[in-house]
Amino acid sequence: MKSKIIFIIKLLCLNISYIYIWELRLYPYPYIKSKGRPNKY
Structure with missing residues (x-):
């Protein structure tokens, strides 16, 4: 149960980091300008 x-948690962290990397790749300029997540949504 504990290993599950x-x-x-590991899967969730991997997923978050993957989305984070993709956001940086797709929106590098707005990310640098706003110093945070790009206001896309």
Whole structure:
């Protein structure tokens, strides 16, 4: 049970970092300008 929770947390962290990297790749200029997440939504 404990290993399952750790696996879910690892998967979540990997997913967040993947989205973060893609946002930096797709929107580098707005990201640098706003010093945060680009206001896309």
